[in-house]
Amino acid sequence: MDTTLFLPSASIDQTCGLFLEKILEANPRVHTELVEKAFRFSWNAHKFQMRKSGEPFLAHPAAVALILAEQHLDEVTIAAGLLHDVLEDTTISRDDLVAQFGEPITVLVDGVTKIKTFHMKSRQERQAETYRKMLLSMAKDLRVIIIKFADRLHNLRTLKYLEPDRIRAIATETLDIYAPLAHRLGMAKIKWELEDLAFKHLYPEEYKDIVAQVVANRMERENIIDSFTMPLRKKMDEEQVKATIVGRPKHFYSIYRKMVQRNKPLGEIYDLLALRVITDSVRDCYHVLGVIHSLWKPIQDRFKDYISTPKNNGYQSIHTTVFGEQGNIIEIQIRTWEMNQTAEDGIAAHWLYKSSKTEMSSDDRALTWLKNLIEWQKDLTDSTEFYEFFKIDLFHAEIFIFTPRGDLISLPKGATVLDFAFAVHTQLGVHCIGAKIDGKIEPINKTLKSGQTVEILHLKSKAPSINWLREVKTAKARSAIRRWLKTTGKHESIDLGKKIIQTSYKKLHSSTPFKDHIPGLLQFLGLNNLERLYELVGNGEMPVSRVMQFFQARKVKKSGPSTMVSRLMGTFSGRDQGIIVGGTDNLMIRFARCCNPIPGDQIIGFITRGRGISVHRQDCPNVGYFSSDSERKIDVQWDQGNQKKYLVNLEITGSDRAGLLNDISQVYSEFGANITEGVIKTLNQQAKIYFKIEIRNLNQLKQIFRRIQKIKGIENVRRVKDYIKYPQSEPE
Numbered sequence: 001m002d003t004t005l006f007l008p009s010a011s012i013d014q015t016c017g018l019f020l021e022k023i024l025e026a027n028p029r030v031h032t033e034l035v036e037k038a039f040r041f042s043w044n045a046h047k048f049q050m051r052k053s054g055e056p057f058l059a060h061p062a063a064v065a066l067i068l069a070e071q072h073l074d075e076v077t078i079a080a081g082l083l084h085d086v087l088e089d090t091t092i093s094r095d096d097l098v099a100q101f102g103e104p105i106t107v108l109v110d111g112v113t114k115i116k117t118f119h120m121k122s123r124q125e126r127q128a129e130t131y132r133k134m135l136l137s138m139a140k141d142l143r144v145i146i147i148k149f150a151d152r153l154h155n156l157r158t159l160k161y162l163e164p165d166r167i168r169a170i171a172t173e174t175l176d177i178y179a180p181l182a183h184r185l186g187m188a189k190i191k192w193e194l195e196d197l198a199f200k201h202l203y204p205e206e207y208k209d210i211v212a213q214v215v216a217n218r219m220e221r222e223n224i225i226d227s228f229t230m231p232l233r234k235k236m237d238e239e240q241v242k243a244t245i246v247g248r249p250k251h252f253y254s255i256y257r258k259m260v261q262r263n264k265p266l267g268e269i270y271d272l273l274a275l276r277v278i279t280d281s282v283r284d285c286y287h288v289l290g291v292i293h294s295l296w297k298p299i300q301d302r303f304k305d306y307i308s309t310p311k312n313n314g315y316q317s318i319h320t321t322v323f324g325e326q327g328n329i330i331e332i333q334i335r336t337w338e339m340n341q342t343a344e345d346g347i348a349a350h351w352l353y354k355s356s357k358t359e360m361s362s363d364d365r366a367l368t369w370l371k372n373l374i375e376w377q378k379d380l381t382d383s384t385e386f387y388e389f390f391k392i393d394l395f396h397a398e399i400f401i402f403t404p405r406g407d408l409i410s411l412p413k414g415a416t417v418l419d420f421a422f423a424v425h426t427q428l429g430v431h432c433i434g435a436k437i438d439g440k441i442e443p444i445n446k447t448l449k450s451g452q453t454v455e456i457l458h459l460k461s462k463a464p465s466i467n468w469l470r471e472v473k474t475a476k477a478r479s480a481i482r483r484w485l486k487t488t489g490k491h492e493s494i495d496l497g498k499k500i501i502q503t504s505y506k507k508l509h510s511s512t513p514f515k516d517h518i519p520g521l522l523q524f525l526g527l528n529n530l531e532r533l534y535e536l537v538g539n540g541e542m543p544v545s546r547v548m549q550f551f552q553a554r555k556v557k558k559s560g561p562s563t564m565v566s567r568l569m570g571t572f573s574g575r576d577q578g579i580i581v582g583g584t585d586n587l588m589i590r591f592a593r594c595c596n597p598i599p600g601d602q603i604i605g606f607i608t609r610g611r612g613i614s615v616h617r618q619d620c621p622n623v624g625y626f627s628s629d630s631e632r633k634i635d636v637q638w639d640q641g642n643q644k645k646y647l648v649n650l651e652i653t654g655s656d657r658a659g660l661l662n663d664i665s666q667v668y669s670e671f672g673a674n675i676t677e678g679v680i681k682t683l684n685q686q687a688k689i690y691f692k693i694e695i696r697n698l699n700q701l702k703q704i705f706r707r708i709q710k711i712k713g714i715e716n717v718r719r720v721k722d723y724i725k726y727p728q729s730e731p732e
Contacts, residue, residue: 006056008047016040019062023078026069030078035065038079041100045083045090053161060154061085067150071345077143080108084147087113104141111144112151145181149190152178156197167201174198186313186346195253203256210252213266221273222247224328228275228296235291243279243288250274274331278340282307285334289318292332296322302331307339309400312410315343399450411448415473418444421456422477429477430484431458445471463488465590489539494531496613497538500634504544508551517551524550540607540632589613591646595620598646600698605636638697645694647676648701649720655713656687667707668693671700690720 001022005015016039020032042061049057065081079101086092087109097106152174159167175198182191200207214221225247236243250258250272258269266272277288285307292298302321310316317335324330335343401409401420409423417437421444422429434443436455448454464481472478505514518530525547527533536542595617597603602618615636616623652664661680668675668691677692695701701719708717 001059001062003055003059006043006058006062008056012040012043016043022066023069026066027072027078029072030069030075032075034075034079035082038082038101038105039065042082042086045086045092049089051158051161053158057085057089060158063154063157064147064150067153068147071146071150073143073146076105077108077147080105080112080143081147081150083109084112084151107141108143108147111141112147145185149178149182149187149194153190153193153197156194156201159197159201171198171202175202182346184313186311186315186342187344188346189344190346192251192253196251199253199256206256207252210255210266214252214255224273224324224326224330225275227324227326227328228330228332231295232275232277232292235295236288239287239291241279241284241287241291243277243284246276246278248274248276273328274333276340277332277334278337279334280336282336285318285336288334289320292320292322292334296324298322299329307335309408313346315339317343399448401448401450402453404453404455412473415448416444416471417442417446417448417454417456418468418471419474419477420448420454421458422472422480423474424456426480428456428458429480430464431460431462433457433459433462444468490535493538494534495538497534497536500537500544500607501534501547504548505551510551521547521550524553543632589615592616592620592622594622596647596649598648598695598698598701599638600701603636603638605634607632607634645674645696648693648695650691650693650717651720652687652689652691652708652714652717654687654711654715656682656685657713660687660711660713661689663711664689664691664708667704667711670707671704672696673700673704 001018004010005018016036019039020036023030023032023035039062043058046057046061051057051060061082061084064084065078068078068081083097083101083105086097087094094106094110097109155170156174159170162170174194179191179194179198182188182194229245229247233245255266255269255272258264258272259266262269277292279285279288299321302319304319307316307318316339317333319331319333321329321331399411399413399415401411401415403409403424409420411419411423417435418429418432420435421432432444434441434457435446436442436457437446437448437452441457464484466485468481469478472481502514522528522530522533525533525542527536533542533547537544537547590613591597592614597615597617603615604618604623605613605615608614613634613636654660665675674694675691676694677690679690681688693704695704705717708714
């Protein structure tokens, strides 16, 4: 439409009439009463406002509404498209909009509106919260994102009028967020136009070059497509298969990505052409596949059957790539008409056209990713973290893994055993210790590949640690681990903090019970409840010395000089021996990896911030990081009655000979030590052997040392300390 029709001087009746004609041309089923009301309201709200291009502001919401009509959306969505900027760019309030159009349309408009009413640290943080708000609005009504896509499309079409920095920011955001989101929701047509328009503005020279080459080769391209189409049409007629064949080139941004990824010029990219065969039934799809493979040789690793295993966004099609007679390569997609509509329009076709519902259905495959994303984001309180997580989750490629029962689970490329365990069931993930992958036992961090069958191994005694967050790629696994650590860690922090405070107070030998001081202590520290105090001390956020300052200020009687917390006593054993540690790492008592202490080693503890007590050997070089911090040191001792196993790394050197490995293994067996890992290296008749073994205590290790040293040819046995210098302020 002529944008001058939207000027304040134009006739609103004439402009509205012409606009409604355009809407009905695009979607004859629309009831125009609501659309007309929204048009007139938007006309008055945006009156006298102009865009950067110099055209009347109303031209933009009118264009957005027309895009929505072209997608065959209903009058409520089209009306919301007309109104989508009134809350953000005019003085109209939410209450005004509800009064005029009701809650459903207001929810759509509010869902598209950017967050700008509260202060944030950065533009990125505000942007992240806008995305989060948009996702939550989508959960209520998916038409929110469809309107947002239409809004972004028209903005991209008129982007040239903005400042260069703003153009780059919008184009980059489109490629980073909106195009991948359209792909995730199965909206291929929207995705392609978003990508090509963003590409045009972000890389103008590359865009012009590719367009020029594609136009120049148009005749050649059409001849190649005909060379495949004609024999395929003839063969399908012979087989009496009813189908439509459509030839299409790859989109410009898709071509550019192939050139970048393969580091080749356009002339050396041979799979730029595609045929689409659309049939009436799934049976015909597989019939056509057989016809194609009878005519041309397929490329085996380029065959994908997304009909039997649909993508997460609901996409279904068969893809096969074949060699033509002249050496040309072409991709052929085979799908039904229903699959084609879903592939082109995604959720708009798959969901809105069929049911006219506004809420997500539990069996709607295309929306599973969105529902999961909305659930997982609840555990992310930091906006920047959410933004990065959102971007990563949008881009991942899929792999398909089988359960032992034959169920198929989709995971992102690079997913691990732990990701798979959480994908099957949260409790299976929480207690995962490894897996059998095609019958072979593998650790929790083993990366999976498509087609593998995975059986999760688990123990009820196993529990997540903070290190698990490094071993997972999926949002579901990360969210579940964070939730477990947060819940369980809080309880253990409270228990540990209570013991630390009680022990420190007991050393004061006060004549009054601790409970009598609680109200004054909480007021002194600015806390609301005792449980929160215990938690802060237990997780290391508040030194116990800060708590003791309250009693020092009131001159509570105490014996000996004032000291910071250094040991836990009677709570554990009734004896003055500090905390007793056993063989099980948990959230609050952890054995430092830098020195791997075992019973018999002299050890020391350190209260870390948020990670409980870290136990080190006293000769560990990392002890120097905290030895001067008396507030965080704590005495720890071994539980002598503990029968747990501990891992030790050994290095054995000697003369290489037949039977050497067997002789060493016999020693481990004789003293009840279990080998978990072993590596042997030989050079010039010399052997260097590394073992990781499970032992009970230092005495057992000394016996093993003495026995191995007596083996013929052994020159040296030593415990590998392999200390790690950590860069952070607090060692692990």
